Structure formats: C-alpha cells, structure tokens
Amino acid sequence: xxxxxxxxxxxxxxxxRENYFRGAALVTDSRGIPTxxxxxxxxxxTKLERILYGSALDIYLREEIILGNLLDAIETKPSxxxxxxxxxxxxxxxxSRLPAITLEQSTRAPLETSGQLEPTAEHGVFVFQxxxxxxxxxxxxxxENAAKLEQLAGILAAAAEEMELMEPFARITxxxxxxxxxxxx
Amino acid sequence: xxxxxxxxxxxxxxxxxxxxxxxxxxxxKSETKRCKFNIGQRAxxxxxxxxxxxxxHIRHNRLAFIRKPPKFERASLLALxxxxxxxxxxxxxxxxASGNLLFWYDNDRVKAGEKHHxxxxxxxxxxxxxxxxxxxx
Numbered sequence: 001x002x003x004x005x006x007x008x009x010x011x012x013x014x015x016x017r018e019n020y021f022r023g024a025a026l027v028t029d030s031r032g033i034p035t036x037x038x039x040x041x042x043x044x045x046t047k048l049e050r051i052l053y054g055s056a057l058d059i060y061l062r063e064e065i066i067l068g069n070l071l072d073a074i075e076t077k078p079s080x081x082x083x084x085x086x087x088x089x090x091x092x093x094x095x096s097r098l099p100a101i102t103l104e105q106s107t108r109a110p111l112e113t114s115g116q117l118e119p120t121a122e123h124g125v126f127v128f129q130x131x132x133x134x135x136x137x138x139x140x141x142x143x144e145n146a147a148k149l150e151q152l153a154g155i156l157a158a159a160a161e162e163m164e165l166m167e168p169f170a171r172i173t174x175x176x177x178x179x180x181x182x183x184x185x
Numbered sequence: 186x187x188x189x190x191x192x193x194x195x196x197x198x199x200x201x202x203x204x205x206x207x208x209x210x211x212x213x214k215s216e217t218k219r220c221k222f223n224i225g226q227r228a229x230x231x232x233x234x235x236x237x238x239x240x241x242h243i244r245h246n247r248l249a250f251i252r253k254p255p256k257f258e259r260a261s262l263l264a265l266x267x268x269x270x271x272x273x274x275x276x277x278x279x280x281x282a283s284g285n286l287l288f289w290y291d292n293d294r295v296k297a298g299e300k301h302h303x304x305x306x307x308x309x310x311x312x313x314x315x316x317x318x319x320x321x322x
Contacts, residue, residue, distance in 0.1 A: 021228070026237065031270060033290055037237035043228040065228045073230035110250060133247045133267060162268055162300055167243050175237045182236075 006030055007155045010078030010098070011168045012070065014062045014088060020044050023066035024172045027076045032163035036076040039176060040066050063091040071095045079155055084169060089142050099152060102140035103128075103166060111136050115157035117149065128153060130160035137165065241278070241287035244269065244303075257306060260316070264305040268322050272298030279305075 007030055014023040024039040043065070045057055053060060067088065081092050081100040092100040111118060111129035117139070118127040124146070128139040141149050156165060244266035248254070254262055266286040277288035286303065304318040 023228075025230075031273075031290075032242055033292060034234060034237045036232075037234045038230045038232055040228045040230050043224055045224060049224065061224065061228070065224055069228055069230040073232070132252075133250045133265070135250065162270075163242075164244060170243055171237065171240045174240045175233065178236055178240065179233055
C-alpha cells in the first residue's frame with residue numbers, strides 16, 4: 001500500500017461534544033476528491049454506563065467502538081491514516097494495520113524545500129514542509145513507523161502538490177454538520 | 186405511649202395521630218433488572234459519500250508564503266489559491282469573511298487537466314477593480 005504513484009489518504013476524527021461522541025472517516029484521492037466517507041451515529045452514554053465504565057468509557061468508546069466501526073466499514077483502504085489527535089494513532093494502527101500520522105498546523109517558519117523533515121526536541125515530532133507555498137506542519141509519527149517516515153513524508157509531499165493536506169479535516173466537519181442537520185429534521 | 190394513639194412534638198403544641206391510619210407496605214419480592222449495554226450498536230457507521238461530495242473544497246490564501254511574489258503593472262496581487270485543477274472546477278465562491286476560496290469539483294469530469302494557481306488581482310484604474318487569473322502551477 002505504500003508504493004509511490006497515486007495514493008489514497010485517509011482522514012479520521014473522533015469528537016466529543018456535549019456528551020455526544022461521534023467519529024468520521026474520509027478517504028480521498030491525491031487531489032482531495034472523496035472516494036469513501038463514513039460517520040458514526042452520535043452516541044451519548046447513559047448515566048449508568050458512565051458509572052459502570054468509569055474512566056475507561058472514553059477510551060472504550062473512541063477506540064473500540066467508534067474507530068472499530070469506522071475502520072470496519074471503510075471499503076477503500078488508504079495508504080495511511082491522518083489524524084489530529086495523537087491518541088488515535090495506536091488504535092488505528094492496531095485495527096487497520098496501516099500507518100497513522102498526526103498532522104497539525106504549526107506557526108514555524110517555512111523550511112527550504114518541499115518534503116523536508118526537521119526533527120524537533122519532542123520525541124517522534126517533526127516539522128514537515130509539505131509544499132513550497134505554505135506554513136510547515138507539525139508531524140508526529142509513532143516509533144513503529146519511524147523507519148517508514150521518509151516514505152510516508154514522500155506520499156504526503158506528492159499529495160500536497162495536488163491538494164491542501166489539512167483541508168479534508170475541515171470538510172469532514174462540514175459534512176458532519178450537514179448530516180446532523182438532516183438527521184434533526 | 187402505648188399502641189392505639191400517639192403524639193408528636195411539634196414546637197410547642199402536641200399533635201395527636203391515630204396509629205391505625207399509618208399503614209406499611211410490605212416489601213415485595215426483590216426484582217433484578219437487566220441493563221442492556223448496546224453502545225456498540227448505537228455507534229453504527231454509515232456511508233455518506235454523496236453528502237461529502239457536495240461539501241466544497243477549501244483553499245486558503247497563500248500569498249503570505251510566496252517567496253518571490255509576481256509583480257504586475259498597475260495591479261497588485263491580493264490572493265493566491267493553489268493547487269486547483271481548473272478544468273475540473275464546476276463552481277467557486279470567495280468567502281469574503283475568511284478570505285478562503287470554496288469550490289466544487291465536478292467529479293464526473295474524468296479529465297482533471299493540469300493543476301493551476303488562481304490569483305486574485307486588484308487592478309488600478311481598470312473597469313473592473315478585481316480580476317481572477319489562472320496560472321499553470
């Protein structure tokens with residue numbers, strides 16, 4: 001799945017708002033055009049469930065239930081999963097057996113060349129220049145994918161030539177809003 | 186204070202009550218309720234690719250990141266949106282509040298063509314003060 005060429009990128013989010021947990025997964029081609037999109041119905045644990053599950057409820061819901069259901073349902077498998085929440089990386093990799101990377105906006109000065117990675121003082125965290133006309137991103141990779149980092153960064157840099165890497169996260173939010181509106185009617 | 190009648194002290198006055206009127210309900214046989222935990226079933230994954238395709242793509246103004254901005258005569262560059270596959274764009278809208286460009290790709294157009302930058306230029310003294318220019322990326 002990591003061969004160069006036309007790659008698919010996977011975007012995954014799990015949010016909790018007003019005690020409702022909801023997740024969504026979007027797979028796009030290298031131009032950002034969606035090829036698969038799944039979302040979970042919002043789940044609100046009951047008071048009894050909160051008491052019985054205790055502190056494990058959050059992890060159980062996010063990792064086993066929401067991620068498990070989303071990754072099971074996705075039919076188009078991406079080359080890698082991108083998340084904004086570092087805590088999702090390990091369960092995604094465990095369930096999907098595909099590499100997961102955390103990407104976030106950064107306020108650092110741009111690096112010299114596209115595809116460039118610069119290590120930071122934080123373990124596993126790099127500054128990544130996806131293309132020549134944007135701010136660099138904060139990239140976090142888990143130890144098990146450290147050896148593949150150059151390859152993964154290459155996929156991201158190739159995609160960044162044809163799309164904005166972080167933009168699909170905003171589209172997921174908008175799509176979820178549209179779904180919620182149509183459900184509440 | 187034997188059975189049959191009783192009294193309760195309430196402030197200064199003594200209120201009398203009839204014990205016969207007080208009845209107790211014997212506890213019923215205890216019942217065990219079974220709670221169903223079906224969080225997993227409640228968080229089913231649904232597909233909505235058609236809804237997602239209706240959500241516009243977003244491009245931020247990247248003018249601040251151009252190392253050597255192009256110079257125009259009697260015009261200045263206001264915004265640069267990139268990368269966009271011009272031939273695949275069905276509709277586009279400038280969100281004036283955020284400065285972001287929203288656009289929809291026509292997914293049925295098989296040919297994507299070349300990717301482009303889209304420039305927004307202010308023209309000084311022209312009939313139209315703003316001009317959109319496509320430039321191959």
